[in-house]
Amino acid sequence: MNPGLLLVVSGPAGVGKGTIVRKMMENDTKFVFSVSATSRVPRANESEGKNYYYKTREQFEEMIKNDELLEWVEYCGNYYGTPRDLVCREIEKGNVVILEIEVDGALNVKRLFPDCVLCFIIPPDFDELEKRLRGRGTDTEESIISRLSRAKEEFKYLDKYDYLVVNDSIENATQRFISIVQAEQMRTNRNQSLINKFKNI
Protein backbone atom coordinates (compact mmCIF):
# COMPACT_ATOMS: atom_id res chain seq x y z
CA MET A 1 0.00 0.00 0.00
CA ASN A 2 2.99 2.36 -0.16
CA PRO A 3 3.57 2.79 -3.89
CA GLY A 4 6.69 4.56 -5.18
CA LEU A 5 6.27 8.21 -5.96
CA LEU A 6 8.03 10.96 -7.88
CA LEU A 7 7.80 14.16 -5.84
CA VAL A 8 8.85 17.27 -7.72
CA VAL A 9 9.75 20.25 -5.55
CA SER A 10 10.08 23.76 -6.97
CA GLY A 11 10.15 27.22 -5.47
CA PRO A 12 12.03 30.49 -5.82
CA ALA A 13 15.66 30.84 -4.75
CA GLY A 14 15.80 31.59 -1.02
CA VAL A 15 12.46 29.95 -0.14
CA GLY A 16 14.14 27.09 1.73
CA LYS A 17 13.82 24.19 -0.76
CA GLY A 18 17.17 22.65 0.13
CA THR A 19 16.64 22.76 3.89
CA ILE A 20 13.13 21.29 3.68
CA VAL A 21 14.25 18.49 1.39
CA ARG A 22 17.10 17.64 3.79
CA LYS A 23 14.63 17.51 6.69
CA MET A 24 12.34 15.19 4.74
CA MET A 25 15.23 12.85 4.03
CA GLU A 26 16.13 12.71 7.74
CA ASN A 27 12.52 11.84 8.52
CA ASP A 28 12.04 8.81 6.34
CA THR A 29 14.39 6.29 4.77
CA LYS A 30 11.91 5.82 1.93
CA PHE A 31 12.86 9.27 0.59
CA VAL A 32 15.57 9.31 -2.05
CA PHE A 33 17.00 12.54 -3.41
CA SER A 34 17.49 12.66 -7.15
CA VAL A 35 20.84 14.35 -7.67
CA SER A 36 20.83 16.45 -10.85
CA ALA A 37 23.58 16.81 -13.40
CA THR A 38 24.78 20.32 -14.20
CA SER A 39 27.39 22.14 -16.22
CA ARG A 40 27.51 24.86 -13.55
CA VAL A 41 30.74 25.27 -11.53
CA PRO A 42 30.46 23.90 -7.94
CA ARG A 43 30.00 26.44 -5.13
CA ALA A 44 32.49 26.33 -2.27
CA ASN A 45 30.32 24.14 0.01
CA GLU A 46 29.09 21.76 -2.68
CA SER A 47 30.38 18.31 -3.61
CA GLU A 48 30.14 15.86 -6.52
CA GLY A 49 27.27 13.37 -6.24
CA LYS A 50 25.79 15.13 -3.21
CA ASN A 51 24.61 18.46 -4.58
CA TYR A 52 25.07 17.75 -8.29
CA TYR A 53 26.94 15.61 -10.75
CA TYR A 54 29.26 18.21 -12.26
CA LYS A 55 29.79 17.89 -16.01
CA THR A 56 31.46 19.94 -18.71
CA ARG A 57 29.14 21.39 -21.34
CA GLU A 58 30.45 18.78 -23.76
CA GLN A 59 29.75 15.89 -21.36
CA PHE A 60 26.26 17.25 -20.67
CA GLU A 61 25.47 17.54 -24.36
CA GLU A 62 26.58 13.95 -24.79
CA MET A 63 24.08 12.87 -22.09
CA ILE A 64 21.31 14.75 -23.90
CA LYS A 65 22.24 13.03 -27.16
CA ASN A 66 22.19 9.59 -25.50
CA ASP A 67 18.75 10.26 -23.93
CA GLU A 68 20.16 9.71 -20.44
CA LEU A 69 18.20 12.64 -18.97
CA LEU A 70 14.57 12.63 -17.88
CA GLU A 71 14.49 16.37 -18.46
CA TRP A 72 17.02 19.15 -18.89
CA VAL A 73 17.05 22.91 -19.21
CA GLU A 74 19.53 25.66 -19.84
CA TYR A 75 19.17 28.29 -17.14
CA CYS A 76 21.36 31.37 -16.55
CA GLY A 77 23.90 29.98 -19.02
CA ASN A 78 24.22 26.53 -17.44
CA TYR A 79 22.69 23.13 -18.14
CA TYR A 80 20.67 21.32 -15.44
CA GLY A 81 19.13 17.89 -15.90
CA THR A 82 17.81 14.75 -14.22
CA PRO A 83 19.53 11.41 -14.86
CA ARG A 84 16.73 9.06 -15.83
CA ASP A 85 18.14 5.81 -14.42
CA LEU A 86 18.08 6.39 -10.70
CA VAL A 87 14.58 7.89 -10.73
CA CYS A 88 12.95 4.91 -12.42
CA ARG A 89 14.82 2.35 -10.35
CA GLU A 90 13.89 3.91 -7.00
CA ILE A 91 10.20 4.39 -7.85
CA GLU A 92 9.96 0.72 -8.81
CA LYS A 93 11.45 -0.19 -5.42
CA GLY A 94 8.58 1.71 -3.76
CA ASN A 95 10.68 4.69 -2.72
CA VAL A 96 9.76 8.36 -2.88
CA VAL A 97 12.13 10.13 -5.24
CA ILE A 98 12.50 13.85 -4.59
CA LEU A 99 13.36 16.00 -7.59
CA GLU A 100 14.28 19.59 -6.76
CA ILE A 101 13.98 21.46 -10.06
CA GLU A 102 12.76 24.76 -11.44
CA VAL A 103 9.49 25.42 -13.20
CA ASP A 104 10.34 24.51 -16.82
CA GLY A 105 11.91 21.24 -15.76
CA ALA A 106 8.99 20.40 -13.48
CA LEU A 107 6.45 20.92 -16.25
CA ASN A 108 8.53 18.76 -18.59
CA VAL A 109 8.63 15.96 -16.02
CA LYS A 110 4.84 16.20 -15.57
CA ARG A 111 4.39 15.69 -19.30
CA LEU A 112 6.60 12.59 -19.27
CA PHE A 113 5.37 11.25 -15.88
CA PRO A 114 1.76 12.38 -15.38
CA ASP A 115 1.72 10.45 -12.08
CA CYS A 116 4.39 12.66 -10.51
CA VAL A 117 3.36 15.12 -7.82
CA LEU A 118 4.26 18.76 -8.43
CA CYS A 119 4.79 20.86 -5.29
CA PHE A 120 5.67 24.53 -5.21
CA ILE A 121 7.07 26.08 -2.04
CA ILE A 122 5.96 29.67 -1.45
CA PRO A 123 7.17 32.10 1.21
CA PRO A 124 4.58 33.48 3.67
CA ASP A 125 4.88 36.70 1.60
CA PHE A 126 7.16 38.25 -1.00
CA ASP A 127 9.02 40.58 1.40
CA GLU A 128 10.02 37.57 3.46
CA LEU A 129 11.62 36.03 0.34
CA GLU A 130 13.77 39.12 -0.26
CA LYS A 131 14.79 39.14 3.40
CA ARG A 132 15.86 35.49 3.24
CA LEU A 133 17.83 35.97 0.00
CA ARG A 134 19.74 38.89 1.52
CA GLY A 135 20.14 36.96 4.76
CA ARG A 136 21.94 34.00 3.26
CA GLY A 137 24.73 36.29 2.04
CA THR A 138 25.77 34.15 -0.94
CA ASP A 139 24.44 36.42 -3.69
CA THR A 140 25.50 39.79 -5.12
CA GLU A 141 22.95 42.62 -5.23
CA GLU A 142 22.61 42.06 -8.98
CA SER A 143 21.97 38.37 -8.45
CA ILE A 144 19.38 39.08 -5.74
CA ILE A 145 17.47 41.42 -8.05
CA SER A 146 17.63 38.85 -10.85
CA ARG A 147 16.41 36.05 -8.55
CA LEU A 148 13.47 38.09 -7.25
CA SER A 149 12.46 38.94 -10.78
CA ARG A 150 12.80 35.28 -11.72
CA ALA A 151 10.58 34.38 -8.71
CA LYS A 152 7.82 36.63 -10.06
CA GLU A 153 8.05 34.84 -13.40
CA GLU A 154 7.82 31.44 -11.68
CA PHE A 155 4.69 32.43 -9.72
CA LYS A 156 2.88 32.69 -13.08
CA TYR A 157 2.99 28.88 -13.27
CA LEU A 158 1.56 28.14 -9.82
CA ASP A 159 -1.69 26.84 -11.38
CA LYS A 160 0.23 24.07 -13.12
CA TYR A 161 1.35 22.60 -9.79
CA ASP A 162 -0.62 20.10 -7.72
CA TYR A 163 0.20 21.50 -4.30
CA LEU A 164 1.24 24.81 -2.74
CA VAL A 165 3.36 24.45 0.38
CA VAL A 166 3.86 27.56 2.50
CA ASN A 167 7.24 27.68 4.23
CA ASP A 168 6.39 29.62 7.38
CA SER A 169 8.72 27.38 9.35
CA ILE A 170 10.96 24.50 8.27
CA GLU A 171 9.18 22.13 10.68
CA ASN A 172 5.69 23.03 9.42
CA ALA A 173 6.70 22.88 5.77
CA THR A 174 8.42 19.52 6.21
CA GLN A 175 5.38 18.13 7.96
CA ARG A 176 3.18 19.38 5.12
CA PHE A 177 5.30 17.48 2.60
CA ILE A 178 5.05 14.32 4.68
CA SER A 179 1.24 14.70 4.61
CA ILE A 180 1.23 15.16 0.85
CA VAL A 181 3.33 12.02 0.35
CA GLN A 182 1.19 10.00 2.76
CA ALA A 183 -2.03 11.17 1.10
CA GLU A 184 -0.78 10.57 -2.45
CA GLN A 185 0.22 7.03 -1.53
CA MET A 186 -3.41 6.36 -0.51
CA ARG A 187 -4.85 7.59 -3.84
CA THR A 188 -6.98 4.91 -5.46
CA ASN A 189 -5.28 5.39 -8.82
CA ARG A 190 -1.96 4.42 -7.22
CA ASN A 191 -3.37 1.26 -5.60
CA GLN A 192 -4.96 -0.69 -8.42
CA SER A 193 -3.63 -4.06 -7.29
CA LEU A 194 -5.01 -3.62 -3.77
CA ILE A 195 -8.36 -2.58 -5.25
CA ASN A 196 -8.41 -5.65 -7.46
CA LYS A 197 -7.77 -7.84 -4.42
CA PHE A 198 -10.87 -6.45 -2.71
CA LYS A 199 -12.98 -6.54 -5.88
CA ASN A 200 -12.21 -10.24 -6.30
CA ILE A 201 -13.13 -11.38 -2.78
Place this chain on the structure above:
Amino acid sequence: MNPGLLLVVSGPAGVGKGTIVRKMMENDTKFVFSVSATSRVPRANESEGKNYYYKTREQFEEMIKNDELLEWVEYCGNYYGTPRDLVCREIEKGNVVILEIEVDGALNVKRLFPDCVLCFIIPPDFDELEKRLRGRGTDTEESIISRLSRAKEEFKYLDKYDYLVVNDSIENATQRFISIVQAEQMRTNRNQSLINKFKNI
Protein backbone atom coordinates in the same frame (compact mmCIF):
# COMPACT_ATOMS: atom_id res chain seq x y z
CA MET B 1 -4.76 28.80 3.15
CA ASN B 2 -7.11 26.38 4.93
CA PRO B 3 -10.10 26.19 2.62
CA GLY B 4 -13.29 24.45 3.72
CA LEU B 5 -13.65 20.86 2.60
CA LEU B 6 -16.32 18.21 2.24
CA LEU B 7 -14.83 14.88 3.32
CA VAL B 8 -16.98 11.88 2.46
CA VAL B 9 -16.22 8.71 4.43
CA SER B 10 -17.54 5.32 3.38
CA GLY B 11 -16.69 1.75 4.27
CA PRO B 12 -18.37 -1.53 5.07
CA ALA B 13 -20.26 -2.06 8.34
CA GLY B 14 -17.80 -3.06 11.05
CA VAL B 15 -14.73 -1.41 9.50
CA GLY B 16 -14.56 1.25 12.21
CA LYS B 17 -15.97 4.33 10.42
CA GLY B 18 -17.71 5.69 13.49
CA THR B 19 -14.72 5.34 15.80
CA ILE B 20 -12.30 6.92 13.32
CA VAL B 21 -14.62 9.84 12.66
CA ARG B 22 -14.98 10.44 16.42
CA LYS B 23 -11.18 10.42 16.81
CA MET B 24 -10.82 12.95 14.00
CA MET B 25 -13.32 15.26 15.65
CA GLU B 26 -11.39 15.08 18.94
CA ASN B 27 -8.22 16.00 17.06
CA ASP B 28 -9.32 19.20 15.39
CA THR B 29 -12.02 21.76 16.08
CA LYS B 30 -12.17 22.50 12.35
CA PHE B 31 -13.90 19.14 11.79
CA VAL B 32 -17.68 19.21 11.78
CA PHE B 33 -19.75 16.05 11.56
CA SER B 34 -22.69 16.19 9.21
CA VAL B 35 -25.51 14.43 11.04
CA SER B 36 -27.76 12.55 8.60
CA ALA B 37 -31.51 12.30 8.65
CA THR B 38 -33.03 8.80 8.65
CA SER B 39 -36.36 7.06 8.87
CA ARG B 40 -34.66 4.15 10.68
CA VAL B 41 -35.60 3.49 14.33
CA PRO B 42 -32.89 4.62 16.81
CA ARG B 43 -30.69 1.88 18.34
CA ALA B 44 -30.48 1.71 22.14
CA ASN B 45 -27.29 3.81 22.42
CA GLU B 46 -28.21 6.42 19.81
CA SER B 47 -29.68 9.89 20.28
CA GLU B 48 -31.45 12.55 18.20
CA GLY B 49 -29.11 15.10 16.58
CA LYS B 50 -26.02 13.19 17.61
CA ASN B 51 -26.21 9.98 15.57
CA TYR B 52 -29.08 10.94 13.29
CA TYR B 53 -32.08 13.20 12.97
CA TYR B 54 -34.86 10.63 13.29
CA LYS B 55 -37.82 11.20 10.98
CA THR B 56 -40.96 9.31 10.06
CA ARG B 57 -41.14 8.10 6.46
CA GLU B 58 -43.69 10.87 5.81
CA GLN B 59 -41.45 13.60 7.26
CA PHE B 60 -38.48 12.29 5.25
CA GLU B 61 -40.48 12.30 2.02
CA GLU B 62 -41.50 15.89 2.75
CA MET B 63 -37.79 16.85 3.03
CA ILE B 64 -37.08 15.19 -0.33
CA LYS B 65 -39.96 17.11 -1.89
CA ASN B 66 -38.68 20.43 -0.49
CA ASP B 67 -35.13 19.76 -1.79
CA GLU B 68 -33.72 20.00 1.73
CA LEU B 69 -31.37 17.04 1.21
CA LEU B 70 -28.00 17.08 -0.52
CA GLU B 71 -28.45 13.38 -1.27
CA TRP B 72 -30.63 10.59 -0.02
CA VAL B 73 -30.99 6.84 -0.50
CA GLU B 74 -33.30 4.07 0.56
CA TYR B 75 -31.25 1.24 2.06
CA CYS B 76 -32.48 -1.91 3.79
CA GLY B 77 -35.98 -0.44 3.85
CA ASN B 78 -35.03 2.88 5.47
CA TYR B 79 -34.33 6.36 4.15
CA TYR B 80 -30.95 8.03 4.83
CA GLY B 81 -30.07 11.55 3.69
CA THR B 82 -27.87 14.60 4.22
CA PRO B 83 -29.47 17.92 5.19
CA ARG B 84 -28.02 20.42 2.72
CA ASP B 85 -28.00 23.53 4.93
CA LEU B 86 -25.39 22.67 7.53
CA VAL B 87 -22.93 21.28 4.98
CA CYS B 88 -22.83 24.43 2.84
CA ARG B 89 -22.68 26.78 5.81
CA GLU B 90 -19.73 25.01 7.45
CA ILE B 91 -17.67 24.71 4.25
CA GLU B 92 -18.06 28.43 3.67
CA LYS B 93 -16.77 29.06 7.19
CA GLY B 94 -13.59 27.12 6.25
CA ASN B 95 -14.48 24.01 8.24
CA VAL B 96 -14.03 20.39 7.21
CA VAL B 97 -17.43 18.73 7.03
CA ILE B 98 -17.36 14.97 7.49
CA LEU B 99 -20.11 13.00 5.77
CA GLU B 100 -20.31 9.35 6.75
CA ILE B 101 -22.42 7.72 4.03
CA GLU B 102 -22.60 4.57 1.96
CA VAL B 103 -21.49 4.15 -1.62
CA ASP B 104 -24.59 5.28 -3.56
CA GLY B 105 -24.89 8.43 -1.46
CA ALA B 106 -21.18 9.17 -1.79
CA LEU B 107 -21.28 8.94 -5.57
CA ASN B 108 -24.34 11.20 -5.67
CA VAL B 109 -22.54 13.80 -3.55
CA LYS B 110 -19.49 13.64 -5.87
CA ARG B 111 -21.75 14.44 -8.83
CA LEU B 112 -23.23 17.47 -7.05
CA PHE B 113 -19.95 18.59 -5.37
CA PRO B 114 -17.04 17.52 -7.59
CA ASP B 115 -14.67 19.23 -5.10
CA CYS B 116 -15.57 16.83 -2.31
CA VAL B 117 -13.04 14.20 -1.25
CA LEU B 118 -14.22 10.57 -1.33
CA CYS B 119 -12.48 8.24 1.12
CA PHE B 120 -13.17 4.56 1.54
CA ILE B 121 -12.04 2.73 4.67
CA ILE B 122 -10.93 -0.85 4.07
CA PRO B 123 -10.03 -3.50 6.65
CA PRO B 124 -6.51 -5.01 6.51
CA ASP B 125 -8.26 -8.05 4.99
CA PHE B 126 -11.76 -9.48 4.61
CA ASP B 127 -11.51 -12.02 7.46
CA GLU B 128 -10.71 -9.18 9.84
CA LEU B 129 -13.97 -7.49 8.82
CA GLU B 130 -16.03 -10.57 9.65
CA LYS B 131 -14.22 -10.88 12.98
CA ARG B 132 -15.01 -7.27 13.87
CA LEU B 133 -18.68 -7.58 12.87
CA ARG B 134 -19.09 -10.65 15.08
CA GLY B 135 -17.06 -8.97 17.83
CA ARG B 136 -19.32 -5.97 18.23
CA GLY B 137 -22.24 -8.22 19.12
CA THR B 138 -24.99 -5.91 17.86
CA ASP B 139 -26.00 -7.92 14.79
CA THR B 140 -27.86 -11.19 14.25
CA GLU B 141 -26.19 -13.95 12.20
CA GLU B 142 -28.52 -13.12 9.33
CA SER B 143 -27.59 -9.45 9.52
CA ILE B 144 -23.86 -10.30 9.61
CA ILE B 145 -24.15 -12.40 6.46
CA SER B 146 -26.13 -9.65 4.75
CA ARG B 147 -23.57 -6.99 5.76
CA LEU B 148 -20.63 -9.05 4.51
CA SER B 149 -22.35 -9.62 1.21
CA ARG B 150 -23.15 -5.90 1.03
CA ALA B 151 -19.44 -5.15 1.72
CA LYS B 152 -18.43 -7.22 -1.31
CA GLU B 153 -20.88 -5.21 -3.43
CA GLU B 154 -19.42 -1.94 -2.11
CA PHE B 155 -15.84 -2.97 -2.94
CA LYS B 156 -16.85 -2.94 -6.63
CA TYR B 157 -16.97 0.87 -6.41
CA LEU B 158 -13.52 1.40 -4.89
CA ASP B 159 -12.21 2.90 -8.15
CA LYS B 160 -14.72 5.74 -7.86
CA TYR B 161 -13.18 6.93 -4.60
CA ASP B 162 -10.26 9.34 -4.31
CA TYR B 163 -8.52 7.66 -1.38
CA LEU B 164 -8.28 4.21 0.22
CA VAL B 165 -7.64 4.29 3.95
CA VAL B 166 -6.62 1.02 5.60
CA ASN B 167 -7.86 0.68 9.18
CA ASP B 168 -5.13 -1.47 10.70
CA SER B 169 -5.38 0.56 13.90
CA ILE B 170 -7.65 3.44 14.87
CA GLU B 171 -4.63 5.69 15.55
CA ASN B 172 -3.02 4.99 12.16
CA ALA B 173 -6.26 5.37 10.25
CA THR B 174 -7.11 8.64 12.01
CA GLN B 175 -3.66 9.99 11.27
CA ARG B 176 -4.07 9.02 7.60
CA PHE B 177 -7.30 11.02 7.40
CA ILE B 178 -5.58 14.03 8.96
CA SER B 179 -2.89 13.78 6.25
CA ILE B 180 -5.51 13.58 3.50
CA VAL B 181 -7.27 16.69 4.82
CA GLN B 182 -4.01 18.60 5.23
CA ALA B 183 -2.86 17.64 1.71
CA GLU B 184 -6.20 18.46 0.09
CA GLN B 185 -6.18 21.90 1.70
CA MET B 186 -2.85 22.59 -0.05
CA ARG B 187 -4.15 21.65 -3.52
CA THR B 188 -3.65 24.51 -5.97
CA ASN B 189 -7.23 24.23 -7.24
CA ARG B 190 -8.49 24.98 -3.71
CA ASN B 191 -6.24 28.05 -3.30
CA GLN B 192 -6.98 30.23 -6.29
CA SER B 193 -7.08 33.47 -4.30
CA LEU B 194 -3.66 32.82 -2.77
CA ILE B 195 -2.29 31.99 -6.22
CA ASN B 196 -3.72 35.21 -7.62
CA LYS B 197 -2.01 37.16 -4.85
CA PHE B 198 1.37 35.73 -5.86
CA LYS B 199 0.71 36.12 -9.59
CA ASN B 200 -0.03 39.81 -9.09
CA ILE B 201 3.10 40.73 -7.10
